[in-house]
Amino acid sequence: MAEPTTYVFDFDSTLVRIETLEALADIALAGAPDAAAIRAEVAALTDQAMAGDLPFGEALRRRLTLLPLTRDHVAELAARILDEGTPSVRRNLRFFRENADRIVILSGGFREIIAPLAAHLHVPPERVLCNDLIYDPQGRVTGVEAANPLSEAGGKPAVIRALGLPGPVVMIGDGWTDAEVRLAGAADRFHAFTEIVRRERVVAAADAEAPSMDEFLHAEGLAGRWSYPRARIRILLLENIHPAAVERLEEAGYTVESLKGALDEDALIEAVRGVHVLGVRSKTQVSARVLEAADRLMALAAFCIGTNQIDLDAAAARGVAVFNAPYSNTRSVVELAVGLTIALLRDVADKSAAMHRGEWNKSAAGSRELRGKTLGIVGYGAIGSQLSVLAEGLGMRVVFHDLTERLALGNARRMNSLDALLAESDVVSLHVDGRTENTALIGAAQLSRMKEGALLLNLSRGHVVDVGALAQALGAGRIGGAAVDVFPDEPATNADPFDSPLRGLRNVILTPHIGGSTEEAQEAIGAFAAERLLAYLNRGDTTFCVNLPNVQLAEVDGAHRILHIHRNQPGVLADLNRALAAAGLNILGQHLKTDERTGYVITDVDRDYDPEALQSLRSVAGTLRFRMLH
Ligand SMILES: NC(=O)C1=CN([C@@H]2O[C@H](COP(=O)(O)OP(=O)(O)OC[C@H]3O[C@@H](n4cnc5c(N)ncnc54)[C@H](O)[C@@H]3O)[C@@H](O)[C@H]2O)C=CC1
Numbered sequence: 001m002a003e004p005t006t007y008v009f010d011f012d013s014t015l016v017r018i019e020t021l022e023a024l025a026d027i028a029l030a031g032a033p034d035a036a037a038i039r040a041e042v043a044a045l046t047d048q049a050m051a052g053d054l055p056f057g058e059a060l061r062r063r064l065t066l067l068p069l070t071r072d073h074v075a076e077l078a079a080r081i082l083d084e085g086t087p088s089v090r091r092n093l094r095f096f097r098e099n100a101d102r103i104v105i106l107s108g109g110f111r112e113i114i115a116p117l118a119a120h121l122h123v124p125p126e127r128v129l130c131n132d133l134i135y136d137p138q139g140r141v142t143g144v145e146a147a148n149p150l151s152e153a154g155g156k157p158a159v160i161r162a163l164g165l166p167g168p169v170v171m172i173g174d175g176w177t178d179a180e181v182r183l184a185g186a187a188d189r190f191h192a193f194t195e196i197v198r199r200e201r202v203v204a205a206a207d208a209e210a211p212s213m214d215e216f217l218h219a220e221g222l223a224g225r226w227s228y229p230r231a232r233i234r235i236l237l238l239e240n241i242h243p244a245a246v247e248r249l250e251e252a253g254y255t256v257e258s259l260k261g262a263l264d265e266d267a268l269i270e271a272v273r274g275v276h277v278l279g280v281r282s283k284t285q286v287s288a289r290v291l292e293a294a295d296r297l298m299a300l301a302a303f304c305i306g307t308n309q310i311d312l313d314a315a316a317a318r319g320v321a322v323f324n325a326p327y328s329n330t331r332s333v334v335e336l337a338v339g340l341t342i343a344l345l346r347d348v349a350d351k352s353a354a355m356h357r358g359e360w361n362k363s364a365a366g367s368r369e370l371r372g373k374t375l376g377i378v379g380y381g382a383i384g385s386q387l388s389v390l391a392e393g394l395g396m397r398v399v400f401h402d403l404t405e406r407l408a409l410g411n412a413r414r415m416n417s418l419d420a421l422l423a424e425s426d427v428v429s430l431h432v433d434g435r436t437e438n439t440a441l442i443g444a445a446q447l448s449r450m451k452e453g454a455l456l457l458n459l460s461r462g463h464v465v466d467v468g469a470l471a472q473a474l475g476a477g478r479i480g481g482a483a484v485d486v487f488p489d490e491p492a493t494n495a496d497p498f499d500s501p502l503r504g505l506r507n508v509i510l511t512p513h514i515g516g517s518t519e520e521a522q523e524a525i526g527a528f529a530a531e532r533l534l535a536y537l538n539r540g541d542t543t544f545c546v547n548l549p550n551v552q553l554a555e556v557d558g559a560h561r562i563l564h565i566h567r568n569q570p571g572v573l574a575d576l577n578r579a580l581a582a583a584g585l586n587i588l589g590q591h592l593k594t595d596e597r598t599g600y601v602i603t604d605v606d607r608d609y610d611p612e613a614l615q616s617l618r619s620v621a622g623t624l625r626f627r628m629l630h
């Protein structure tokens with residue numbers, strides 16, 4: 001039987017994202033007047049040694065001489081070393097724990113710092129090969145044990161050879177001293193680890209480059225041949241999505257590209273090829289043509305509420321899961337609607353513009369209080385119903401109209417028809433969703449049914465109002481004022497021009513689709529939508545998915561998970577289970593959920609199977625998408 005492979009891991013900038021001596025310098029030099037200069041000198045010496053420009057032993061001694069290090073400083077760094085774990089190491093803890101008997105940690109660093117992380121990874125102390133600090137009686141660091149080969153140049157290959165390992169040796173690290181292990185013949189393969197720092201000379205000397213532990217495990221066949229390193233999963237975010245989302249997705253190991261504006265259909269068709277996850281806001285039209293070109297797309301996120309910009313049916317027909325953030329910006333929209341209502345009732349926008357022109361016009365004519373007026377809310381969903389509560393709190397009477405049965409909050413009254421609502425309201429606020437049937441929901445006929453001088457707010461979608469008809473009604477004085485946040489044709493970026501028949505009209509407040517654009521809302525949306533994407537990518541969870549059956553799933557533990565999305569047609573589950581049985585899979589758990597067009601089957605299986613045999617699952621009739629997680 002072949003002897004098992006030993007995996008030898010460097011520590012600094014490999015298992016942890018720090019360089020120990022630089023982190024110790026920060027602690028030991030805190031508050032010292034020359035701290036920055038000494039810190040820079042320490043970093044320069046580390047770089048020279050790791051790039052192979054300075055012998056390791058000399059660099060180590062010179063750095064230790066520069067620092068007033070004590071036992072307390074070392075203890076302080078050791079206490080927080082688990083927090084410094086490299087991101088891709090932290091998400092692959094299972095690999096370390098399950099293979100601890102095949103792992104060696106090899107480092108020119110210090111035992112006190114490495115030991116806590118080694119214990120966390122279940123690597124036994126005798127497999128931690130590193131330097132030992134020596135202290136004087138006052139606890140000051142005076143150097144390292146000189147007899148240890150790791151304190152000198154060429155130490156790493158010597159130590160590995162001395163182990164006399166019977167099987168192949170694979171080295172992974174970021175520095176020249178790691179490359180030397182392979183160059184000296186003490187390792188059979190060397191992976192240059194570049195997640196934290198990338199050194200050309202080290203990469204050039206390596207058999208392979210590992211931008212993350214996922215890539216290393218994949219290259220070594222350690223995660224199973226079906227696994228796909230997360231860094232190879234490309235996420236494209238458009239329309240200036242909040243950095244909270246980018247950070248969260250990158251931290252989880254995915255490759256994220258973020259663009260400021262929206263893309264038109266042709267540009268998006270080009271951009272979406274090879275992309276696994278697309279994130280948009282309200283302006284990017286994700287049409288059937290775009291989806292057809294999206295050869296790798298698994299998931300799509302609308303970092304907003306509305307999903308009318310996405311062809312949900314076409315996405316479902318390709319097994320592409322679509323998510324949104326249904327609640328994160330609702331409060332922001334409601335607050336703006338309240339503010340705009342007051343501004344319209346008091347003619348604030350025109351009075352302010354006049355003041356800017358140098359005109360003083362103190363008058364109560366036409367200015368009215370909010371209190372006692374009737375607010376008509378069209379669309380009593382998450383936003384409409386929240387507005388209802390706030391408006392009542394401000395003393396308004398509320399009536400609402402919705403197509404579906406909704407619980408009336410407070411004293412709000414349901415109106416059986418839109419016309420009845422229009423006839424009774426002093427202020428009409430639109431909060432319907434952007435379905436196509438809502439095009440021109442408010443046109444000339446509806447405007448003519450509103451009370452003389454009533455106000456109209458549209459913070460829903462541009463096509464819901466016929467803006468030509470609204471401009472006419474405003475010009476004729478039938479409507480007393482309007483606040484419009486959304487438009488049938490919105491510029492794709494801030495650099496593009498805006499035009500509308502509503503421009504220049506009296507008591508009309510125009511805002512550039514900013515109902516949900518508050519810092520709070522954008523951060524909350526970023527975090528929420530990113531979590532939904534991660535739940536889907538990492539465990540197949542479709543909670544809050546708007547176009548596939550919703551299944552809430554826990555993390556897969558001790559099993560492999562097969563995700564199978566198919567057309568909802570008779571016999572798929574039976575065929576799938578026949579194929580699973582033929583592939584020799586032992587099923588540990590299975591969920592099936594369907595809606596009228598799609599079925600979603602999640603099968604957790606024992607890890608012991610032939611991956612090739614799984615290919616047959618792709619040919620089960622009706623299959624739209626098939627994915628393996630482990
Ligand atoms: N201006 C902005 O920045 C923002 C705009 N929005 C828009 O606001 C819309 C509403 O958001 P939510 O309240 O969260 O959605 P929601 O889905 O919770 O509520 C929409 C309600 O409108 C009702 N509805 C749809 N068509 C109707 C019709 N013709 N007549 C009467 N009721 C109708 C639905 O039954 C539903 O109860 C979103 O779909 C989005 O288009 C959302 C956030 C920010």
Ligand SMILES: O=C(O)CCC(=O)C(=O)O
Nearest residue numbers: 281282304305306516517
């Ligand atoms: O600000 C955005 O991206 C769009 C907000 C919006 O309209 C929505 O959430 O549906």
